[in-house]
Amino acid sequence: MSRSTPTRQRILDTALTSFGTTGVDGTSLDALARELGIRKQSILYYYPSKTELFRAVVDYAADSFIAELDAIVLDPQTEANDLGDVWAQVEGTVRVVFRLALRRPELLGMLREASRPGSDVAVQLTGRLSNHIQVAHHSLEIALKEGRVVGDDAQLLLFSLYSTIMGVATEVEVLRAMGIEPSLRSLTERRAELLRFLRAALLPAGR
Amino acid sequence: MSRSTPTRQRILDTALTSFGTTGVDGTSLDALARELGIRKQSILYYYPSKTELFRAVVDYAADSFIAELDAIVLDPQTEANDLGDVWAQVEGTVRVVFRLALRRPELLGMLREASRPGSDVAVQLTGRLSNHIQVAHHSLEIALKEGRVVGDDAQLLLFSLYSTIMGVATEVEVLRAMGIEPSLRSLTERRAELLRFLRAALLPAGR
DNA sequence: GACGGTTTCTACCAATTGGTAGAGACCGGC
DNA sequence: GCCGGTCTCTACCAATTGGTAGAAACCGTC
Numbered sequence: 001m002s003r004s005t006p007t008r009q010r011i012l013d014t015a016l017t018s019f020g021t022t023g024v025d026g027t028s029l030d031a032l033a034r035e036l037g038i039r040k041q042s043i044l045y046y047y048p049s050k051t052e053l054f055r056a057v058v059d060y061a062a063d064s065f066i067a068e069l070d071a072i073v074l075d076p077q078t079e080a081n082d083l084g085d086v087w088a089q090v091e092g093t094v095r096v097v098f099r100l101a102l103r104r105p106e107l108l109g110m111l112r113e114a115s116r117p118g119s120d121v122a123v124q125l126t127g128r129l130s131n132h133i134q135v136a137h138h139s140l141e142i143a144l145k146e147g148r149v150v151g152d153d154a155q156l157l158l159f160s161l162y163s164t165i166m167g168v169a170t171e172v173e174v175l176r177a178m179g180i181e182p183s184l185r186s187l188t189e190r191r192a193e194l195l196r197f198l199r200a201a202l203l204p205a206g207r
Numbered sequence: 208m209s210r211s212t213p214t215r216q217r218i219l220d221t222a223l224t225s226f227g228t229t230g231v232d233g234t235s236l237d238a239l240a241r242e243l244g245i246r247k248q249s250i251l252y253y254y255p256s257k258t259e260l261f262r263a264v265v266d267y268a269a270d271s272f273i274a275e276l277d278a279i280v281l282d283p284q285t286e287a288n289d290l291g292d293v294w295a296q297v298e299g300t301v302r303v304v305f306r307l308a309l310r311r312p313e314l315l316g317m318l319r320e321a322s323r324p325g326s327d328v329a330v331q332l333t334g335r336l337s338n339h340i341q342v343a344h345h346s347l348e349i350a351l352k353e354g355r356v357v358g359d360d361a362q363l364l365l366f367s368l369y370s371t372i373m374g375v376a377t378e379v380e381v382l383r384a385m386g387i388e389p390s391l392r393s394l395t396e397r398r399a400e401l402l403r404f405l406r407a408a409l410l411p412a413g414r
Numbered sequence: 415g416a417c418g419g420t421t422t423c424t425a426c427c428a429a430t431t432g433g434t435a436g437a438g439a440c441c442g443g444c
Numbered sequence: 445g446c447c448g449g450t451c452t453c454t455a456c457c458a459a460t461t462g463g464t465a466g467a468a469a470c471c472g473t474c
Contacts, residue, residue: 007421007422021324021325022325023230023232023323025230025232025233026232028460028461028462029461029462029463030460030461030462038422038423039422039423039424040462040463041422041423041424041463041464042421042422042423044462044463044464045420045421045422046421048463049462049463050461050462050463105324109324112323112324115378115380115381116230116319116380117228117312117316117319117377117379117380118228118229118380119380122380122381122383122384123383123384125384126380126381126383126384126385127384129384130384133384133385137385150407151400151403151404152399152400152403153396153400155385155386155387156396156397156400156401157400157404158385159375159378159381159382159385159387159397160371160375160400160401160404162374162378162381163370163371163373163374163375163378163381164367164370164371164374166370166374166378167369167370167371167373167374168366168367168370170324171322171324171366171369171370171373172324173322173323173324173325173326173329173333174322174329174333174366174369174370175366176329176330176333177329177330177332177333177334177336177337177340178333178340178344178362178365178366179362180362180366189360189363190363190366192359193358193359193360193363193364193367194363194367196358196359197358197364197367197408198408200357200407200408200409201404201405201407201408202407205412214451214452235430235431235432236431236432236433237430237431237432245452245453246452246453246454247432247433248433248434248452248453248454249451249452249453251432251433251434252450252451252452253451255433256432256433257431257432257433
């Protein structure tokens with residue numbers, strides 16, 4: 001448990017950015033070190049191998065994501081209805097994810113990278129998120145039973161929600177291909193339409 | 208325009224599979240050649256460089272995807288309502304994508320790979336799909352105007368649909384993390400819930 | 415000012431990467 | 445049986461990969 005915060009942390013940050021944008025395979029330790037202004041061996045001092053570094057970055061990314069989620073979704077003002085207003089939780093999550101898409105896109109990229117099909121760190125990533133997943137699952141299930149939300153299966157519904165939100169937030173290339181250049185304004189519009197879309201999908205006909 | 212169909216095609220097929228599962232960076236020409244039972248130089252004879260091969264594979268994947276789409280979505284029985292029943296088109300697309308998820312997951316993986324943020328083949332991929340995108344956009348816009356579908360912006364709505372469908376079909380690791388092991392049965396259930404989800408999101412309250 | 419621990423470095427290394435040069439094998443036509 | 449094109453090979457290559465070994469610099473403590 002060494003107390004060498006600065007370098008170790010800088011490595012983690014830079015690696016997160018690089019892994020999240022260029023991909024793990026697309027990032028060499030040498031390039032990473034160059035970017036940091038140090039030698040590759042200094043990286044290997046803190047993280048004995050590249051895969052070890054990757055694992056650390058995955059944890060770091062997961063924790064950062066959780067921190068952002070907790071700060072907004074479970075913020076003090078929603079204290080009373082912690083498993084209450086599901087729609088408020090969805091709205092909050094969308095807000096968080098889109099704020100990340102704007103300000104820390106590499107974090108979302110990293111999550112996407114870690115959850116690639118066949119990835120062996122996927123278990124690790126989602127294990128760290130399992131708490132949040134279970135909470136969401138639980139409150140969604142209750143809302144389903146009480147008829148406040150429309151759907152058949154809470155788990156699959158949650159999965160659909162996740163896919164939609166993450167997809168709309170991160171599939172920038174597809175968006176670009178459709179003629180929409182990513183920008184602050186287009187991002188806001190995208191979020192608005194997504195919220196409307198999810199609202200229509202989730203809430204009963206009476207709204 | 209050489210007539211050396213077999214080898215050239217075999218390379219394309221194997222590369223599509225490998226790129227779609229292991230990723231481009233994760234696939235070396237040597238490994239590819241080994242898998243094919245030939246030497247790397249034979250690959251480089253047909254495709255002068257790895258990026259050239261990648262580009263060819265992207266086109267191949269796009270064309271395969273289009274072929275699958277056309278065979279089902281625009282099949283003869285829907286001749287009359289080519290820009291008619293939008294929901295039927297959505298349903299058909301979902302059916303196609305999920306059939307691919309089961310029978311040719313590497314094709315979906317390849318599409319995902321090619322549309323990674325920052326990918327420079329994304330333009331190429333989506334350029335090839337632009338026809339279908341425009342058609343979908345158009346019929347969605349008409350349905351919006353006529354009130355047969357709920358939404359604000361046809362383009363963003365289409366984007367949301369795409370994200371949801373592709374996400375639900377390909378995010379197997381997230382699914383696994385939620386305790387659902389991918390299988391034929393879970394795939395069918397996922398599709399059913401997705402269709403219900405999309406139906407609720409798209410169609411007006413009266414259904 | 416010598417000490418042990420932490421940190422960062424130089425110096426290598428074997429293996430793998432994408433790619434080049436060019437020889438030979440295979441093939442139908444003459 | 446030889447020729448020209450198509451194809452696949454052997455033989456290399458320079459550069460880069462992740463990683464090891466171990467020397468120095470740096471640090472506060474005694």
